[in-house]
Amino acid sequence: MSQALIRARNGLESFQKYVPADLVRELVRTKQSAKLGGTTAELTILFSDIEGFTGISEKLSADDLMQHLSEYLEGLSKEILAQHGTIDKYIGDAIMAFWGAPAPQDDAPERACEAALRCAACVDRLNSVWRTHGRPEMNTRFGIHTGEVVVGNLGSSERMNYSVIGDNVNLASRLEGVNKFYGTRILISESTYLKVKDHFHFRLVDKVAVKGRDHGVRIFELLARIGTPLAEPVARFCDAYESALETYWARDWPS
Numbered sequence: 001m002s003q004a005l006i007r008a009r010n011g012l013e014s015f016q017k018y019v020p021a022d023l024v025r026e027l028v029r030t031k032q033s034a035k036l037g038g039t040t041a042e043l044t045i046l047f048s049d050i051e052g053f054t055g056i057s058e059k060l061s062a063d064d065l066m067q068h069l070s071e072y073l074e075g076l077s078k079e080i081l082a083q084h085g086t087i088d089k090y091i092g093d094a095i096m097a098f099w100g101a102p103a104p105q106d107d108a109p110e111r112a113c114e115a116a117l118r119c120a121a122c123v124d125r126l127n128s129v130w131r132t133h134g135r136p137e138m139n140t141r142f143g144i145h146t147g148e149v150v151v152g153n154l155g156s157s158e159r160m161n162y163s164v165i166g167d168n169v170n171l172a173s174r175l176e177g178v179n180k181f182y183g184t185r186i187l188i189s190e191s192t193y194l195k196v197k198d199h200f201h202f203r204l205v206d207k208v209a210v211k212g213r214d215h216g217v218r219i220f221e222l223l224a225r226i227g228t229p230l231a232e233p234v235a236r237f238c239d240a241y242e243s244a245l246e247t248y249w250a251r252d253w254p255s
Helices: 002-015 021-030 053-058 062-082 108-132 167-182 190-196 232-249
Strands: 037-050 086-091 094-099 140-155 160-165 186-189 200-208 217-225
Touching (some): 037 053, 037 062, 062 094, 062 108, 108 186, 167 217
Antiparallel strands (some): 037 094, 086 094, 186 217
């Protein structure tokens, strides 16, 4: 009996490394079996990606690349899980995560933003160490969006994945990619901004066209949590940039 309990515990601990721990606990608690299907819910989704990863991978052996990437993913994953995020999947060097499921979270947008800031700080620490050892740096971009998605078990009866789908997932992914155009690091959508604007410092970046929507969506750069003072040059730049942007949008051209 003792050996059977140990094996069962080890099995559950291993199972939790492949699927979200909260989902495993819920299945055990309710004595339900995993089945296909999903529900609609408002979640906050985060995507991360490494700038120029293909070039980095070409400079390293397969073993060195796996070790380097594993160290990177370990650091970022810990920060996401510390903020009670659900890691959906690793897409090569990219991470897809979300907040608000399987357990509801009233502060999901705030947790996602905090996770992004902590992940960025983690990348800075890792890069500092790697730089001293002559190892390639991994500069990372993040995109965050809050919206209604379908969340549940997707796939087949033989193999399924607990994940999210929908247009709002795609928007979060696009925001990550848009960082490259604006030279930013963490971009969030207006829907996320409206829920967390009292907790963080932001810079209004632009209004972008989104496929399937009639109006442009404002996007914001996430800078720091309120209480962490911004450097004076950064604060001045943000004020000047936003003032110029509003003037531009108003077509207030000098005569």
